[in-house]
Amino acid sequence: MAAAIMDFNNTKELCYAVAQGDAPYPTAFRLKGKKWEAIWDTDNVRRFLSRGSS
Numbered sequence: 001m002a003a004a005i006m007d008f009n010n011t012k013e014l015c016y017a018v019a020q021g022d023a024p025y026p027t028a029f030r031l032k033g034k035k036w037e038a039i040w041d042t043d044n045v046r047r048f049l050s051r052g053s054s
Contacts, residue, residue, distance in 0.1 A: 002040050006048060024048045 003014040017023035026038035
């Protein structure tokens with residue numbers, strides 16, 4: 001869902017953008033079942049989106 005909100009086509013694109021510094025790094029991680037999930041703070045995502053529209 002974070003990839004769509006930040007206007008990436010898929011999570012692979014989002015991960016690449018994070019690695020390149022073109023998207024915000026996740027604020028935290030949580031373990032759900034046996035998999036780790038990234039969590040983005042709403043304010044960080046809003047700042048990222050507003051930066052791109054200027």
